[in-house]
Amino acid sequence: MAKFAKGKHALAISDRSGLAFPWREMVTEWNGAFVHYSEFERKQPQLEPRPFVADPQGLEKARPQVAPLPTPDLLEENPITTNNISIGSVYVVTQPNSRILVNDVVRLMSIKSNLVSSTTALQRSIQELELSTTLASNITSTDTSMTVVDDLGFYTNGGYVVIEKINSTTGFFENEVIEYTAYNSGTKVLSGLVRGTNAPFRGVSPVNTTASSHDAGAKIFGARLVDSLNETTQSQAGQPSTITIANSYNLKENDEGTLFLDVYGPGGGLNCLAGPVNNNFTSTNL
Numbered sequence: 001m002a003k004f005a006k007g008k009h010a011l012a013i014s015d016r017s018g019l020a021f022p023w024r025e026m027v028t029e030w031n032g033a034f035v036h037y038s039e040f041e042r043k044q045p046q047l048e049p050r051p052f053v054a055d056p057q058g059l060e061k062a063r064p065q066v067a068p069l070p071t072p073d074l075l076e077e078n079p080i081t082t083n084n085i086s087i088g089s090v091y092v093v094t095q096p097n098s099r100i101l102v103n104d105v106v107r108l109m110s111i112k113s114n115l116v117s118s119t120t121a122l123q124r125s126i127q128e129l130e131l132s133t134t135l136a137s138n139i140t141s142t143d144t145s146m147t148v149v150d151d152l153g154f155y156t157n158g159g160y161v162v163i164e165k166i167n168s169t170t171g172f173f174e175n176e177v178i179e180y181t182a183y184n185s186g187t188k189v190l191s192g193l194v195r196g197t198n199a200p201f202r203g204v205s206p207v208n209t210t211a212s213s214h215d216a217g218a219k220i221f222g223a224r225l226v227d228s229l230n231e232t233t234q235s236q237a238g239q240p241s242t243i244t245i246a247n248s249y250n251l252k253e254n255d256e257g258t259l260f261l262d263v264y265g266p267g268g269g270l271n272c273l274a275g276p277v278n279n280n281f282t283s284t285n286l
Contacts (some may be wrong), residue, residue, distance in 0.1 A: 061277070070275065080129065083260075105159075109273040112270060113269040119262060126241075134217050143193065151187050160277045161190065233245075
């Protein structure tokens with residue numbers, strides 16, 4: 001049988017364009033067309049669709065997604081000062097773009113220094129700023145009143161506290177958030193307790209905690225209500241032409257309308273935190 005020529009000097013006519021190309025640059029398409037490689041087209045995948053196969057049902061040991069709990073935010077240096085406004089005295093916390101909302105409940109943590117008056121020897125202590133005290137006597141999981149060791153200015157008409165508790169077996173925090181409806185500064189009694197609740201933060205109340213018994217000496221931390229935001233308006237390119245930015249927010253110092261006798265701060269030190277009343281995960285949230 002005779003051999004085919006190698007086509008070293010031959011030309012071929014493309015089945016697609018009708019143009020002449022060097023024979024050795026020609027290729028054959030899936031449909032048999034003899035074309036130049038610059039005209040080559042692959043077979044359209046939709047001409048041979050793959051059989052549809054359903055996705056697997058799911059993974060083994062799957063669990064429902066748990067909404068993340070809010071966590072404390074790191075504040076700038078010396079973020080706290082005081083002011084007297086129409087509702088009374090407030091702590092002004094500088095935290096730009098915090099997404100904190102009016103009626104949120106915010107707890108100040110990791111305060112490093114007192115708020116010192118600019119003109120007198122008066123000051124607000126770290127303990128007062130953090131509303132940090134201890135339980136004076138044991139309480140059960142159903143008690144509706146409790147006594148604290150220190151009078152730190154809890155709201156007389158109600159607010160929120162958290163009692164810190166660590167499970168000695170698992171090492172998990174089992175903190176309980178408690179809402180109180182009244183406080184007597186003379187007896188240091190928080191009464192009208194709503195047990196095992198939680199407080200709103202950034203407009204959302206995390207999952208409720210669990211009511212449990214607590215021993216005398218357990219750590220208690222209070223939180224304050226956001227009364228108002230301190231906002232500024234800035235111009236920007238495009239639409240809208242202006243945007244409103246909250247640079248700081250006002251935490252009610254008390255709910256009796258009393259005023260500060262002096263201006264305190266700025267102070268608090270480095271690496272202060274502001275966050276939800278309960279800043280620790282519990283075993284039920286993991």
